[in-house]
Amino acid sequence: MRSKFFRVLIFIAAGVVLLNVSGCGGRTGSEPGSPKTAGSEQNTLTIATSFYPMYILTVNVAGSIPGVEVINMSPPQFGCLHDYQLTPNDVKVLERADIFVINGAGAESFMEKVAKQLPGLKIVQASKGISLIKNGGEGGDNPHVWVGISSAIREVENIGQQLAALDPAHAEKYRTNTDAYVKKLEALRHKMHEALAGVKNRNIVTFHEAFPYFAREFNLRVVAVVEREPGSEPAAGELAETIELVKRSKVKALFAEPQYPAKAADTIARETGARVYVLDPAVTGPMVPDAYEKIMESNLRVLKEALQ
Numbered sequence: 001m002r003s004k005f006f007r008v009l010i011f012i013a014a015g016v017v018l019l020n021v022s023g024c025g026g027r028t029g030s031e032p033g034s035p036k037t038a039g040s041e042q043n044t045l046t047i048a049t050s051f052y053p054m055y056i057l058t059v060n061v062a063g064s065i066p067g068v069e070v071i072n073m074s075p076p077q078f079g080c081l082h083d084y085q086l087t088p089n090d091v092k093v094l095e096r097a098d099i100f101v102i103n104g105a106g107a108e109s110f111m112e113k114v115a116k117q118l119p120g121l122k123i124v125q126a127s128k129g130i131s132l133i134k135n136g137g138e139g140g141d142n143p144h145v146w147v148g149i150s151s152a153i154r155e156v157e158n159i160g161q162q163l164a165a166l167d168p169a170h171a172e173k174y175r176t177n178t179d180a181y182v183k184k185l186e187a188l189r190h191k192m193h194e195a196l197a198g199v200k201n202r203n204i205v206t207f208h209e210a211f212p213y214f215a216r217e218f219n220l221r222v223v224a225v226v227e228r229e230p231g232s233e234p235a236a237g238e239l240a241e242t243i244e245l246v247k248r249s250k251v252k253a254l255f256a257e258p259q260y261p262a263k264a265a266d267t268i269a270r271e272t273g274a275r276v277y278v279l280d281p282a283v284t285g286p287m288v289p290d291a292y293e294k295i296m297e298s299n300l301r302v303l304k305e306a307l308q
Contacts, residue, residue, distance in 0.1 A: 044068065046098050046099075047097065047098065048097035049073065049102075051074045051078065051103075053152075054146075055072040058159055060177065065174075065177070074090065080144070084110060091117065097121065099124060100122070100123050102123060103127055103145060103155075126159050130154050130155070130158075133213060148217040149188060149192065149296065150217055153186065156185065161178075191300070198308070201307060202218075202220045202221050202307065204223070204251065205226065205242070206255045208257055210281035214299075224245050226268070243271045253307060254275065255277050258278050258284075259284055262276060275306070279303075
């Protein structure tokens with residue numbers, strides 16, 4: 001009886017060994033170090049984006065492709081990545097990503113750290129080859145490329161081309177999606193240019209360095225930028241100079257942003273009679289593919305009211 005009991009135990013143990021050798025206890029595709037093959041649920045090709053506008057542009061290029069997922073690294077309501085510090089959670093997001101889509105042009109100041117910690121992460125730079133505008137008061141390149149529709153179109157094309165090169169298995173789908181989205185943005189650009197063609201007074205005051213590309217797109221003249229660093233209050237002397245400039249330039253519209261308080265704008269409005277409007281630089285919003293178009297449609301309505 002006892003020998004029979006031991007024979008049963010030996011049989012069970014042998015079965016466990018066989019199960020482990022056959023793969024149930026071995027490395028699966030979801031474990032660290034395993035090769036990733038786009039198309040399976042466990043081995044999805046993961047594209048991370050640095051912040052909100054990069055997510056919206058990228059999800060239109062890649063979000064509908066089976067076996068490819070698009071995730072955003074930073075909190076979607078954070079806004080521009082001015083002096084942004086990577087969090088442990090950000091690093092975790094990037095560790096599971098295969099490709100990282102960034103704006104470039106200095107928008108992501110943490111990229112040196114990313115390169116050191118994750119040298120194998122493939123980088124897509126959306127602003128590659130775009131003619132950059134210099135920041136007015138501080139020097140350096142202005143990174144807010146996506147706010148101008150023509151520049152946003154170039155960024156979409158860059159994203160599509162670079163993703164196709166890095167992921168040849170889905171290259172045709174990236175190209176198809178890129179072409180479709182570019183056509184939508186071109187139609188929007190045409191609509192906005194047509195609607196603003198008759199505007200005569202194109203002098204505006206903004207409260208952040210987010211709008212030079214937008215102004216270049218629609219031939220607007222930014223006569224003053226009050227708060228170059230978002231949320232920073234201008235000094236009393238600077239505020240007084242801006243008030244005088246607004247009076248001399250006969251500026252009728254002050255454009256604040258929904259992401260930041262508009263105390264200085266309200267002060268200037270009281271002193272000059274100009275009105276405060278809100279333009280959205282598309283740095284926060286709903287995580288849906290058509291968000292950029294809706295934001296720009298809203299900006300068009302604001303501009304028509306403010307300038308006409």
